[in-house]
Amino acid sequence: MPIETSASVSDILIGFIQFMIIIILAPLLTGIMRKIKAITQKRIGSSIFQTYFDILKLMKKNEVISQEVSWIFRFSPWIIFSSTLVVAFFIPIFVVYSPFGLGGDIILVIGLFGLSRFFLMLAGLDVSSAFGGIGVSREMMISSLIEPALFLALFTVAVTYGSTNVEIIMSHTAESSILISASLLFSLFGFFIIVMAETGKIPFDNPATHLELTMVHEAMVLEFSGKSLALIELSQSIKQLLLMSLLINFFIPWGLSTSFSISEMIVGLLVFLLKMVSLGILIAYIETKVAKWRLFRIPDLIFLSLASGLMGIIFLFI
Amino acid sequence: MQYTASSLSQPILHVFRNFYKPFLAIQSFSYYSSNSYVKESVKIQISNKNIFEDLMYGPIIRTVFKVYEKMNKFQTGKINLYLLNVFVIIILLLVYVRLSP
Numbered sequence: 001m002p003i004e005t006s007a008s009v010s011d012i013l014i015g016f017i018q019f020m021i022i023i024i025l026a027p028l029l030t031g032i033m034r035k036i037k038a039i040t041q042k043r044i045g046s047s048i049f050q051t052y053f054d055i056l057k058l059m060k061k062n063e064v065i066s067q068e069v070s071w072i073f074r075f076s077p078w079i080i081f082s083s084t085l086v087v088a089f090f091i092p093i094f095v096v097y098s099p100f101g102l103g104g105d106i107i108l109v110i111g112l113f114g115l116s117r118f119f120l121m122l123a124g125l126d127v128s129s130a131f132g133g134i135g136v137s138r139e140m141m142i143s144s145l146i147e148p149a150l151f152l153a154l155f156t157v158a159v160t161y162g163s164t165n166v167e168i169i170m171s172h173t174a175e176s177s178i179l180i181s182a183s184l185l186f187s188l189f190g191f192f193i194i195v196m197a198e199t200g201k202i203p204f205d206n207p208a209t210h211l212e213l214t215m216v217h218e219a220m221v222l223e224f225s226g227k228s229l230a231l232i233e234l235s236q237s238i239k240q241l242l243l244m245s246l247l248i249n250f251f252i253p254w255g256l257s258t259s260f261s262i263s264e265m266i267v268g269l270l271v272f273l274l275k276m277v278s279l280g281i282l283i284a285y286i287e288t289k290v291a292k293w294r295l296f297r298i299p300d301l302i303f304l305s306l307a308s309g310l311m312g313i314i315f316l317f318i
Numbered sequence: 319m320q321y322t323a324s325s326l327s328q329p330i331l332h333v334f335r336n337f338y339k340p341f342l343a344i345q346s347f348s349y350y351s352s353n354s355y356v357k358e359s360v361k362i363q364i365s366n367k368n369i370f371e372d373l374m375y376g377p378i379i380r381t382v383f384k385v386y387e388k389m390n391k392f393q394t395g396k397i398n399l400y401l402l403n404v405f406v407i408i409i410l411l412l413v414y415v416r417l418s419p
Binding site: 295 | 329333
């Protein structure tokens with residue numbers, strides 16, 4: 001394991017570079033997925049760097065804030081952004097080292113995602129508009145059903161590799177030779193559905209919709225503008241990248257660099273970029289194939305993922 | 319405009335409706351019996367069953383109360399009866415200690 005108990009300056013610098021790469025790559029992934037959706041719909045679509053331009057444009061604009069809000073509405077974009085950044089410190093993407101490393105594990109990551117979602121829901125209610133209430137009640141239903149499925153899928157991985165610490169799991173997966181067992185396949189299937197639900201993709205939620213019939217996440221962030229909206233969009237992109245990198249590094253880990261040598265790290269980064277783009281193309285293609293599901297059919301899909309995670313855990317002990 | 323608690327939690331209660339068994343009754347009263355479109359008032363009743371209260375806490379508490387009703391016969395308020403109680407139990411304990419192997 002390349003994890004040393006006393007971290008040297010170069011290790012911390014590499015961890016920090018990994019963190020900056022996460023923040024810089026995240027909007028690019030969103031842009032690539034939008035471009036693929038446009039191409040499969042026979043449109044030209046905007047360029048893959050459009051998300052960067054959108055965020056920069058939003059940073060320059062003033063905010064329009066309703067009169068009925070309290071401190072929750074003004075604080076929550078910052079809370080959401082900062083908790084997502086803390087998660088970015090915990091999840092390694094191309095070298096098995098995270099700067100906070102032994103300070104927390106996968107349960108803390110899920111808790112931080114839950115914290116950001118909680119404040120997003122509070123801010124949606126704080127504006128006292130009907131759209132906020134719609135978004136919050138639908139998001140409450142979906143996210144409270146997602147949590148057990150997410151825990152089951154991740155606990156299967158944790159029990160297989162002997163720890164809940166993200167770094168230790170990834171150092172074990174990087175040294176394994178094949179995708180081993182039936183339990184990991186069930187867990188992969190369940191976790192894939194959960195990734196699509198948490199990041200708000202079709203069939204769970206349409207991120208590009210203008211109709212309140214199909215809004216879940218969009219309705220909660222409808223009242224944000226200017227810098228707050230830029231922060232929330234960036235947090236959403238970073239969360240998407242982090243969840244996809246969890247999927248890649250837990251289940252398809254070959255190419256992950258386990259030492260700090262420059263050549264291995266560059267190979268690890270290139271392999272990670274390739275896997276990330278492929279997974280993004282796959283998710284964008286699935287989004288184009290299906291339509292958004294009726295709201296009360298979504299729990300059926302989440303229960304399918306829960307059952308798959310449960311089968312994964314059962315197959316560990318048979 | 320606000321979202322009330324019952325409307326905010328409606329999706330979750332709909333997902334678990336087999337456990338909560340919601341009950342919805344709507345009664346509308348119209349001014350004229352010949353024209354039911356012009357309504358005077360509408361009465362709506364919504365309720366969810368409380369499954370933990372009815373199936374778990376309820377029977378336990380009822381059983382405990384029944385047992386305590388039977389034990390209530392010892393509480394008479396007369397000191398002499400309490401002293402007689404103590405006397406009888408001490409005799410029985412001495413007999414038990416003498417006869418046990």
